[in-house]
Amino acid sequence: MKKLNISKTSRSNFITYGMVIVLAALMMILDGAGVLSSSMRGFLVPMCIYIIMAVSLNLVVGILGELSLGHAGFMCIGAYTSAVFSKCMVDTITFAPLRFTIAILIGAACAAVFGVLIGIPVLRLKGDYLAIVTLAFGEIIKNICNVINLGVDSAGMHISFDKASDLNLAEDGQIIIKGSQGISGTPKDSTFLVGVILVMITLVVILNLINSRTGRAIMSIRDNRIAAQSIGIDVTKYKLMVFTISAAFAGAAGALYAHNYATLTATGDKFNYNASIMILVYVVLGGIGNIRGSIIATIILYILPEKLRFLKDYRMLVYAIVLILVMLYNWSPKMQEYREVLRLKLKAKFGKLNKEESIT
Amino acid sequence: MSENMLEVTNLCISFGGLRAVDGLNMKIRKGQLYGLIGPNGAGKTTVFNMLTGVYKPTSGKIMLDGENITGKPSIAINRAGIARTFQNIRLFKNMSVLDNVKAGLHNHMKYTTIEGILRLPRYFKEEKRATEKAMELLKVFELDGEAQQLAANLPYGKQRKLEIARALATDPKLLLLDEPAAGMNPNETEELMQTIHFVRDSFKMTILLIEHDMKLVSGICEELTVLNFGQELAQGETSAVLNDPKVITAYLGE
Known part of the structure; x- marks a missing residue:
């Protein structure tokens, strides 16, 4: 076998890819067999969206080591820009997969541009200060999307931040974004398959990035900025790069989101700081810097509140308790000790198996 | 190309009203093992921080192998050929020992x-x-036996060595060691002295080190500069400087 040629990290990456593919295939088979309930089927695409969000946020939080609380803001930009594009182009480009691909790329690109714009001033900040600025940024984006009116007619684009009637559209005009009512009539292009493909792209890009020269530079900045500079690593460049890449994936996730529902609005808690913090919870519980953990945590924590519906009023209480328990299980020293003992016991039992593993 | 690897002329830095380093002159020949010593607070690490671009000197000039590097940012100075270690070890603790050194090779890896x-x-x-x-x-x-371990899990002495290895990975002309023997026991110090000698000989490196351990200084440094309150107190060959009554007074008091 060529097992010896594969390093430990790339093996771990392939386990992650395999896990996603197996899970996706399983879901598709179950779906095809008609076993999935309609509510479960409705979860499939959002699950992909939040996995992309969690993995891309983990790049900032876990690998670069900076706290960002505005991740949903980038998703909002991606959602709005891609939805506007799709709505304008729905008659021009009739081939849906092509239109959707371009929409996703536009969503990602616009979010990336904002990633750079927010990245430049924010690079001077660290820790709590950065968290506050990113949080504010997310709220600003959400609120702008909430009041913006956009229409198209033969004269071109019209924008108003007050009322849709202020747009003064010509007869043939079409309102695309209607204030807090958002965008309706976006083509429903998102499918589970597209979601899974996007998740895989995200994973391949981010995991390959982490395990390269660039990834080492990013992690060295996280571990010790001054030492990183002393060995000639350009801190500004790599921080900006991480912000941009992470924002681009959030934008792609936003595009997936926009094309999954008939109407897209920025009201409620889909794009506000609650959403950003929810994604951060996935990242933290899955293990900071642990990409596979982010995926597992997202899947479990996304389904959990829905599965707890039978508890009625106590639902969120139980959810909170579960979060605390997972946190304790992952991080309390006593639990870590216990897990280590458990691991050694298992090792003694399956000694041979592990010996083989440790060679590679 | 000059025969001096490092030439520092009239280097000064002030923090507010405090003149932390005042008119330092220093010439280090290629391949030399040079020591910078002085009592606590004399400004030794400040000199290092100016040499590596962490601080901008208020006035003065720093020439590295004929190239003016005064006031350049850290990254440019590292690329020009100065690498350093830190007094309080600054490793990439959550990365493996191997990755620490590979991070040092960052600018020598040619792929985008x-x-x-x-x-x-x-x-x-x-x-x-x-x-x-x-x-x-x-x-x-x-x-090499610990290559896959996390840097944080290394014992203290080995962490110091790893820091030197990481600095050498950037392929410098001049290596700055900030108190390499701090916190080491006599055996470890002895071993470190041999390592430093070895590095100088096998990498043809010029080394400037700050140290408190007089045994190490007298054992390996060829020339010394003594700083006291930011000013140069004495300069010259190691044995002569260490017997200088001014130096003894600065260290031991009157």
Whole structure:
């Protein structure tokens, strides 16, 4: 076998890819067999969206080591820009997969541009200060999307931040974004398959990035900025790069989101700081810097509140308790000790198996 | 090309009203082992921080191998050929020992981020070359056995060695060691002295070190500069400087 040629990290990456593919295939088979309930089927695409969000946020939080609380803001930009594009182009480009691909790329690109714009001033900040600025940024984006009116007619684009009637559209005009009512009539292009493909792209890009020269530079900045500079690593460049890449994936996730529902609005808690913090919870519980953990945590924590519906009023209480328990299980020293003992016991039992593993 | 690796002329820095370093002159020949000593608070680490671009000197000039590097940022200075270690060890603690050294090789790996993401052939070639080079360096410091361990899990003495290995990975002309023997026991210090000698001889390195341990200083430094309250107190060959009554007074008091 060529097992010896594969390093430990790339093996771990392939386990992650395999896990996603197996899970996706399983879901598709179950779906095809008609076993999935309609509510479960409705979860499939959002699950992909939040996995992309969690993995891309983990790049900032876990690998670069900076706290960002505005991740949903980038998703909002991606959602709005891609939805506007799709709505304008729905008659021009009739081939849906092509239109959707371009929409996703536009969503990602616009979010990336904002990633750079927010990245430049924010690079001077660290820790709590950065968290506050990113949080504010997310709220600003959400609120702008909430009041913006956009229409198209033969004269071109019209924008108003007050009322849709202020747009003064010509007869043939079409309102695309209607204030807090958002965008309706976006083509429903998102499918589970597209979601899974996007998740895989995200994973391949981010995991390959982490395990390269660039990834080492990013992690060295996280571990010790001054030492990183002393060995000639350009801190500004790599921080900006991480912000941009992470924002681009959030934008792609936003595009997936926009094309999954008939109407897209920025009201409620889909794009506000609650959403950003929810994604951060996935990242933290899955293990900071642990990409596979982010995926597992997202899947479990996304389904959990829905599965707890039978508890009625106590639902969120139980959810909170579960979060605390997972946190304790992952991080309390006593639990870590216990897990280590458990691991050694298992090792003694399956000694041979592990010996083989440790060679590679 | 001058015969001096480092030439510092009239280097000064003030923090507010405090003149932390005042008119330092220093010439280090190529291949020399040079010591910078002085009582606590004399401004030794401040000199290092100016040499490596952490602080901008208020006035004065720093020439590295004929190139003016005064006031340049850290990254440019590292590329020009100065690498350093830190008084309070600054390793990349959550990365493996091997990755610490490979991070030092960052600017010597010739592939772009895109090539890394797409895993193009150059990625594999360069990574392999870097791993080999890093393992070679680790072998010099007898760290090759711990290559896959996290840097944070290394014992203290080995962390100091890893920091030197990482600095050497950037392929510098001049190596700055900030109190390499701090916190070491006599045996470890002895071993460190041999390592420093070895590094100088096998890498043809010029080394400037700050140290408190007089045994280490007198054992390996060829020339010394003594700083006291930011000013140069004495300069010259090690034995002469250490017997200078002014120096003894500065260290031991009247």
